[in-house]
Amino acid sequence: MEVVNKTTQQNYIINNPQVVLDWKAPLRPYKKKSGLILRFYVAVALLLSVIIWFFGDNILLIPTWVVLFLFYVLTITPPPDVENKITKFGIETAGVMIRWESLSYFFFKNKFGFDVLTLVGHPPYNYHAYLVIPTKEIKERVMQILSKHIVFKEKPHEGLTDKLVKILSSLVPDEDSNQKEDSVSNRPKVSVATP
Numbered sequence: 555m556e557v558v559n560k561t562t563q564q565n566y567i568i569n570n571p572q573v574v575l576d577w578k579a580p581l582r583p584y585k586k587k588s589g590l591i592l593r594f595y596v597a598v599a600l601l602l603s604v605i606i607w608f609f610g611d612n613i614l615l616i617p618t619w620v621v622l623f624l625f626y627v628l629t630i631t632p633p634p635d636v637e638n639k640i641t642k643f644g645i646e647t648a649g650v651m652i653r654w655e656s657l658s659y660f661f662f663k664n665k666f667g668f669d670v671l672t673l674v675g676h677p678p679y680n681y682h683a684y685l686v687i688p689t690k691e692i693k694e695r696v697m698q699i700l701s702k703h704i705v706f707k708e709k710p711h712e713g714l715t716d717k718l719v720k721i722l723s724s725l726v727p728d729e730d731s732n733q734k735e736d737s738v739s740n741r742p743k744v745s746v747a748t749p
Contacts, residue, residue, distance in 0.1 A: 572641045572642050572643065573639050573640070573641050574640045574641060574642060574699055575639070575640045575692075575695055575696065575699060576637060576638065576639040576640070577637075577638055577687075577688065577692050578635050578636070578637050578638070578688075579635065579636065579638060579685070579686040579687065579688045580632070580633045580634070580635055580636075580668075580686050581633035581634055581635070581636050581648060581686070582633045582684065582686065583665040583666040583667075583668040583670055583686055584632050584633050584666065585666040585667070586632070587629045587630075591629065592626065592629065595622055595625050595626065595629075596622065598622075599618055599619060599621075599622040602618050603615055603618055603619070606618065636648045638685050640696065640699050640700070644656075644657070645657075645673065645683070645685075647683060647685050650683075652673065652675075652683055654703045654704065656675050656676060657673055657674070657675060657676070657703070657704045658674050658675055658676045658677070658680075658704065658705065659674050659704055659705040659706065659707050659710070660672060660673050660674065660700050660704055660705075660706060660707070661674075661706065661707045661708070661709075661710045662687070662693070662697075668686050668687070668688070669686075669687040669690075669693050670684055670685070670686055670687070671684070671685040671686075671687055671693075671696060671700075672684055672710070673685070673704075674710070
């Protein structure tokens with residue numbers, strides 16, 4: 555009976571010959587929000603609640619406030635870090651293995667300052683898996699490895715859902731633009747004399 559101590563077991567896991575690349579990153583892109591965005595969520599929920607109440611479908615108030623609570627929770631809680639691995643057989647993320655045969659193509663998007671790798675499965679399901687890429691070096695390595703197995707799309711096809719999400723997210727106030735306007739208005743005025 556062989557006794558394996560903890561350091562030997564960790565070295566075995568780190569030196570797994572099937573793992574081509576691994577990294578740790580947050581489960582989803584996250585940016586801490588201020589009270590402005592939370593007030594926006596409450597205002598939209600109140601407006602929808604008033605509209606629903608006038609139409610007399612009071613039972614729809616429950617899902618409206620449940621969705622508000624979901625947005626609130628996702629806004630204030632940072633995601634846990636997960637380990638992502640690219641192996642010779644596929645990609646493992648958050649304990650789920652996705653085999654190369656089930657993947658169709660991949661692309662990158664930037665969200666909240668993070669590069670997000672999106673893996674798309676074969677039709678008719680077209681399921682998506684999202685992996686956060688923390689650094690540019692890891693992004694380059696991931697691009698090299700994945701392009702040997704599946705297709706890379708620079709501009710992926712946007713469906714109706716993607717277009718609706720883009721339109722709705724443009725309605726949400728951006729905290730960075732408000733902070734920039736405040737910092738510009740608080741600057742001291744400088745006068746320049748012309749000869």
